[in-house]
Amino acid sequence: MRGTALRPRRYSRRVREAGLGYLLLAPSIAVFAVFIFYPFFKNFYLGLYRNPFFPGQPRRWVGFEQYSDVLTSSEFAKSVRITVLFALYTVPLGIALGLALALAAHQRLRGIAIYRTIFSSTIATSVAVASVIFGTLLNPRVGLLPWIGLESTPPILENPTWALLAVSVTTIWQNLGLSFILMSAGLQAIPDDLLEAAHVDGAGAWSRFRNVTLPLLSPTIFFAVIVGSIFAFQSFGQIDLLTRGGPLGDETNVLTYFIYRQLRGTEQVPDEGVAAVLAIALFAITLLLTVIQIRVLERRVFYGR
């Protein structure tokens, strides 16, 4: 008797709760649908169409021809190579330097908070701020580099040998604060008694670092490597501000800049079809890195805890 009396009320409450749930999710879902999922899937469709040579004409269906043209082009291969090189220059060194700073600041000393603030300070610089500072310092009109013997003709940012390295140094400096903060947080999570025990057992500083700190820090380092690589593959501002993809046209033409050129190219007609194929390639690389991360994290949970 009581059950049947309650059922309609409970039912309507459930419906109301579900309605509220969808209502609360609606704003987010609307933004995601229009600005993430729709453009994401549209890429695959756009890639099937060749853009008209003259603006105003309809685009032409070419199927997978455009995919294979773009993905096998030497321009694409070079762009991927430069993007990978850029990640290799910036990620490992950036993390190592962040770790070095974090280790140096991981001690009980009066005033250590000031040093920590300084070490994390580059987090307050945007890509644009860092790029303009470094770009101006590398300007031949500034006497600092010639003075320390780092002069080159053509100037560093126009020099095929040096341009990518200069962009990388700028990036490493700009990300140093973030790297320091991540590594410091990782160090805080290591229990003091483990290091204490190693100390009592007579392990030296290097041995404690090598055998206790580093293994326990490895999840943090791994996280930083993956996230850092994903960031590196998305870097754009420093290229646009320092080299615009050059010198020689494409010596620093990373994938994001390649895409940008297709949309807002100065020398060519905007080409959405090619840009879409490049965007899919960028997505595939990011996805690969994310999958690797999940795989390794799963393994860590299995062995570690």
Added chain:
Amino acid sequence: MAVDQAAGRDFWSAGDRSRASRPPGSGRASRVLKTAGRYALLTVLAAIVLFPIYIAIVNALLKPDQIAGEPPTFVPTDPQWHTFPDAWDGGHLGVYLRNSAIVTAFITLGQVVTAILAAYAFAFLEFPFKRTLFVTFLATLMVPFEVTIVTNLATVDSFGWLNTYQGLAVPFLATGFGAFLLRQAFLQVPRDLQDAAAMDGYGHLRFLTRVAVPLARPAVAALAVFSFLGAWNQYLWPLLVTEDDRLRTVQIGLKQLRQTSLDQVNVTFAGVLIAAAPLAILLIVFQKQLVRGLTAGAVKG
């Protein structure tokens, strides 16, 4: 800063090793020496990290021929303070900073609000397809924004939103990361508290505003700082959707500054410092929230 609370022991300095076998008597002197050595190391590292900023400050105050000179001038004896007003006026920095502030406020507020609403639904409500929808939210994290720009540019154009604040902000008004972060925080709200609130006749709105959000305040603050930083530093999207100088954000303004005043290197440096100042001040104030936001994903795994 969170890191301050749990400063651990030093395992970097090799000096520690000899602590047990140190001959008696020399203890105090060697400890003083070791401490001095640590400060020296930290100070050298700090100087290296700050060097580019220091050079930017010095060069902003020098005359162009001093900047070009060798050896470089490291202390401005005749500071050229006029470079700052020059950069402000010549670089339209007032307009650019205002635009950045408007767009950033819009995005930060939007992300925090939409994330609170979505996280509340995921944490406290039951409805069909909840899991699927949650996975959909997480899936947005897999799609880098750069992957979506081709169509987003066309979409924003078709809305007539090129060169508008809406065009700059609306695509970023929701965040999968934020919804996830706040859901985790809401799940920490004790069950007893929910029951007590229900007994007191709290509806969902009252429970959200009086119990859930206040309890999750650290996470909300972390998300706000995180969103702020991301929005303020945006570069690619503002570059694509604004061509009108009156709508440019400060990051794009820096590009103009770099191109137009190359013969006045000191003015460029002054402009960079002005552009960097607001964020630097904010981050000093909100350092704790920032560190929490940045490390939310890292340490817990």
